[in-house]
Amino acid sequence: MTEANGAEDQLLRIESVTDSALSHLDLEKLLHELLERVRDLLSVDTATVLLHDSAAGQLVASAAAGFEEEVRQGVRVPMGAGFAGQVAAQRKPVIIERVDASTVVNPLLWEKGLHAMLGVPMVAAGRLIGVVHVGTFAHRRFNDHDIQLLQLAADRIALATQSQVSQTERATAAALQRSLMPGRLPQPEGLEFAARYVPGAGLRIGGDWYDVFPLPGERWGIVMGDVVGHGLPAAVVMGRLRSALRAYALDVEDPAGVLEKLNRKANHFEPGIMATVLYAVVEPSHAELTVSLAGHPPPVLALPGEPSRLLDLRPDPPIGMRHGTDRRSATVEIPEGAVVGFYTDGLIERRDWIVDTGLELLRAAIDTRPAEAVTAKVMSALTGASPPEDDVALLVMRRTGS
Structure with a gap:
């Protein structure tokens, strides 16, 4: 495959992350499907979205592909703490090549044997939506190209999430107001x-x-x-x-x-x-x-x-x-x-x-x-x-x- 064909193929794969065919899905299913596509795009074992709870100042594990325990256990990460917290607080990509208690606050990640992780912020219209992080069980050095791909995917996920959350919040607010x-x-x-x-x-x-x-x-x-x-x-x-x-x-x-x-x-x-x-x-x-x-x-x-x-x-x-x-x-x-x-x-x-x-x-x-x-x-x-x-x-x- 030529370099031009390879770039075109990757662009198509990135665009597939927010395929219009997914618009009918609710937020939970939408995020799961998007994360499965991210795993394929970057050839990683796990992909997770933590959404920003601004009122609590925390990140909440909301969807995962390949490693669902974080979501099932309702993991919350304080802003600025550990791996995901640093990604959110700095709004910059973070790479860790050794997953242990010194680098992440969630013991699930090292107990399951993850070795390397890459995380990027999800931002839409200047607002922090959350963090996307991926991980591998094998030793791996994430490079600038990996960061670029994940950030492009995260930007698209952020827009899709913001749209879904806004629609859900509007509907919920309207229903709550009508009930009261x-x-x-x-x-x-x-x-x-x-x-x-x-x-x-x-x-x-x-x-x-x-x-x-x-x-x-x-x-x-x-x-x-x-x-x-x-x-x-x-x-x-x-x-x-x-x-x-x-x-x-x-x-x-x-x-x-x-x-x-x-x-x-x-x-x-x-x-x-x-x-x-x-x-x-x-x-x-x-x-x-x-x-x-x-x-x-x-x-x-x-x-x-x-x-x-x-x-x-x-x-x-x-x-x-x-x-x-x-x-x-x-x-x-x-x-x-x-x-x-x-x-x-x-x-x-x-x-x-x-x-x-x-x-x-x-x-x-x-x-x-x-x-x-x-x-x-x-x-x-x-x-x-x-x-x-x-x-x-x-x-x-x-x-x-x-």
Whole structure:
């Protein structure tokens, strides 16, 4: 075979690593098939992918060909530690010609008799996806050509993995968010609720949520929240905050006290997260609404025969921020026929207008018609002409009578 033919053959083999025919496979099967092709490409005995868990600062053995024990045992390697950890931390290829406790942190690798290993980083769009490493049971000196081939294969695997992970995360985040939103809003006698949730541009799922639930003493709890961030991490945090707030609401009557407990929980167990939250309680008579704001925009109130207005409530710091002042609650009268609109900032913020423009459009759209009609009018006014970049949550409550 001529040198040109050999190069062409190897290029075809590299391209086969991400054959479009593999696109229907789930991530686990896709990685396994890709690693089998890598083994053939480099004539090695083992090939393994460790994916980067950024939250834990670790590499997780996720797929293997020729040596599956790492995956079955759930091996995790700290960033910077041992062989794979160095590859990830340095984002450079690493070769070891003696596999033992001094060169790798996973005893499985030397106990099985591996002699030589080559590892390269998996990077896509500047983001560390993980590490691919290969090994041989025979003595072997990996050369620059081997490094080049494995890096080309790793780059293709990184892109395929990122695509699969992004699709999976989007689907998981969407399913999680749907499961945590009220499937059907309660319609207690004397109150009427309607709501909307719309993902942001590109169907990006975020951490917005709304909630309506019964409380002891014939009261009703209302929540509107917005976790900073997007995707599965934001949806997971949203789920934890939602559950915690519901639990605190059963024991603490004052909305400010509930949000203070929620803030302490977030600061202690999840430092670094940030969320704005509105929590309100409708009193048993339905004539009053007690509200506390943790960095969240205030609701809009529409009264019969009067222009709607933004409630003059000062927000306290968001959930996740340490502060030394007490949180506050304010009580607002809700006469019969009144409508209250709760929302997240994705509804009113756009790149091409100031926030006051969005607030004015929102205020003008909220009137005292039935809750569902008001909700439809708000969404038409705020999202029709200028689609939101961020996700949007809207909840409308109308007092129909006692």
